[in-house]
Amino acid sequence: MDDAPTFSPLGLLGACLLPGLGHALTGERSRGLCIGAGVLGLFFTGLLVGGIDTIDSKEDRIWFIGQALVGPLPFGIDHIHQTQFKVIDPTTKQLRSAYPNEGRDPVTHLAVAGGTPPNTKSISKMNELGTLFSTVAGMINFIVILDAGFPSRRPKGKA
């Protein structure tokens, strides 16, 4: 069985840490760079289009599952979003995005009337497209992770 897939633990681990790193660590540096540019380009374009609100494990859990396939990066951004940008509702004591006419108390993190919200909650097409960009990035990176972990699965003779 010449076509039996080989297993590359280093490639698999690298690909799970950062898009393209798995290929770069196993000697395919230019391929890794192009993969990283593609996956991270999708991810950060989504963030640029929809804002940080598109990465939200609490309010958009299903989409976050797809985004999580990009690696530790969306987890870090989600953590920053939850802890540095969301406000605590004074009534329900639950975390939520600040309304347009609210600010965030730097000490208590409570929503306060007046001031500028830490971020603007995205709605409509910009939210949908931003979320779609970053989720597609995760889905593409799943293919990348499989290819880095099992390199012999790449088809031979046809690009």
Place this chain on the structure above:
Amino acid sequence: MVLLLSLAAGYRPFLDPINISRYWFLLLIPMAFFIALAYKAVRVLDTKHLPREVLVMTTQIVLGMIALGLASYLFVQHLVPLIAPK
């Protein structure tokens, strides 16, 4: 230009959604390009063929989406009224 105008209006990149709602369909182009770049980088045997492969796949995605949109338009606007009961 849109980005510069947005920045002047207090837009904070990566924190606020960008205000290009009127031109949302143009985002198909960067999406198709980045998908093609990542996918073809995995698939090609030799990365020197990558630019051509990416260009071809990006064009295929964009034209395919335009064709799907046109087919949906013809179905909803012309075919459905023909078969729907009066």
